[in-house]
Amino acid sequence: xxxxxxxxxxxxxxxxxxKWLKLLKQALDEIGSSPKSWEIYRGDSFQAEVANPVxxxxxxxxxxxxxxxxxxVDVRLCxxxxxxxxxAPSISESNGDAFIRSGEGYEQLSSQKQNLLIKSPNxxxxxxxxxxxxxxxxxxxxxxxxxxxxxxxxxxxxxxxxEIAKRLxxxxxxxxxxxxxxxxxxxxxxEKRYRERIEKxxxxx
Numbered sequence: 001x002x003x004x005x006x007x008x009x010x011x012x013x014x015x016x017x018x019k020w021l022k023l024l025k026q027a028l029d030e031i032g033s034s035p036k037s038w039e040i041y042r043g044d045s046f047q048a049e050v051a052n053p054v055x056x057x058x059x060x061x062x063x064x065x066x067x068x069x070x071x072x073v074d075v076r077l078c079x080x081x082x083x084x085x086x087x088a089p090s091i092s093e094s095n096g097d098a099f100i101r102s103g104e105g106y107e108q109l110s111s112q113k114q115n116l117l118i119k120s121p122n123x124x125x126x127x128x129x130x131x132x133x134x135x136x137x138x139x140x141x142x143x144x145x146x147x148x149x150x151x152x153x154x155x156x157x158x159x160x161x162x163e164i165a166k167r168l169x170x171x172x173x174x175x176x177x178x179x180x181x182x183x184x185x186x187x188x189x190x191e192k193r194y195r196e197r198i199e200k201x202x203x204x205x
Contacts, residue, residue, distance in 0.1 A: 001053055001081060001082065001083065001098075001203060002049060002050070002051050002052075002053065002081075002082070002083070002084045002096070002098050003049070003050045003051075003052075003053040003055075003056035003079055003080065003081045003098055003102075004047060004048070004049050004050075004079075004080045004098045004099050004101075004102035005046075005047065005048045005049075005050065005056065005059065005060060005063070005077050005078070005079055005080075005102065006045075006046075006047050006077060006078050006080065006102040006103055006105070006106040007045070007046055007047075007063070007075055007076055007077025007078065007106065008042075008044050008045040008046070008075070008076055008077075009024065009044040009045075009067060009073055009074075009075055010073060010074040010075065010076055010115070011072050011073050011074065012043070012044035012073060013044075014072060015070060015071075015072050015073045016070075017043075019070055020067055020070050020073050021040075023066045023067050023069055023070060024040070024046065024063065024066065024067055024075075025040070026066060027059075027062050027063045027066035027067070028040075028046065028048055028063070030059070030062065030156075031048050031049070031050055031059055032048075032049070032051075035089070035090040035091060035092070036089060036090065036091065037049055037091060038091060039090065039091050039092050041092070047091055047092065047102070048091070049084075049091055049094070049098075053081045053120075053198055053203070054194075054195050054198050054199060056079045056081070057079065057118075057129075057190075057191050057194045057195075058155075058156065058191055060077060060079055060116060061140075061151070061155065061156070061187065061191065062152070062155070062156040063075055063077065064077075064115075064116070064140060064143075064148075065143070065148045065149075065151040065152040065155065065156065066148075066152055067148075068143050068145065068147075068148035069145055069148045069149050069152065070145070071145055074115060074141065075115065076106075076109050076110075076115045076116075077106065077109075077115070077116060077117075078101075078102050078103075078104075078105030078106040078108075078109060078116075078117045078118070078119060079102065079105075079116075079117070079118045079119070080097075080098045080099065080100070080101035080102025080103070080104075080105055080119050080120075081098055081101065081118070081119070081120035081121065081203060082096060082097030082098035082099075082100070082101050082120065082121055083096045083097045083098060084096040084097075084098060084099075085097070097121070101119040101120070102119065104119065105117045105118070105119035114134065114137065115137055115140075115141055116133050116137060116140075117130060117133070118130055118133065120203050121203055122202060122203050122204065125197060125202045125203060128197070129190075129193075129194055129197070132190045132193065132194075133190065136183075136186065136187060136190055139182070139183040139186070139187075140187070143182060144181075146178055147178060147181050147182040148182075149168075150164065150175070150178040150179065150182055150184070151182050151184060151187070153167065153168075154179070154184060155184060155187065155188065161175045161176065161179065
């Protein structure tokens with residue numbers, strides 16, 4: 001099993017390309033190296049392979065938090081989970097069920113007016129996780145730049161609140177307020193549930 005993220009940047013044409021592109025590349029570099037693990041194409045679209053599906057949602061959240069540190073832009077992406085039939089030097093040449101599901105799910109996002117979706121071999125798993133994600137998106141789609149920055153540092157940067165306060169030059173109470181506004185506890189709970197379901201065989205049909 002592997003997982004593939006297929007996505008694009010929302011409102012990319014109305015923002016400074018060099019700025020959001022830098023943020024996106026930094027997030028994708030945490031997954032692996034290009035072009036083996038990720039590629040950006042058609043200007044604002046991208047695809048990345050997260051070899052361990054357990055880590056896919058964490059990386060998806062990280063990409064969203066990274067991009068939303070820039071005002072006015074967001075990311076739309078689908079996590080496809082499945083097999084990998086052909087492993088090529090470039091991700092654009094690799095294929096398999098994970099790639100197909102990721103592409104199909106990505107095409108559904110616009111019609112469903114949703115910015116994050118999971119598509120796996122197990123329909124029951126998808127229904128449960130996508131319900132949680134739809135609820136989380138009410139918050140995540142409205143993260144401010146400050147909230148996104150906090151999530152990036154705390155959730156994927158693994159920094160404690162004291163460390164974040166020092167790095168940002170703000171008070172501990174301000175950090176706590178950002179934590180609440182980002183609903184980070186709820187984000188962590190859903191990501192934890194996702195991990196647990198997969199580790200306990202949740203992808204088995």
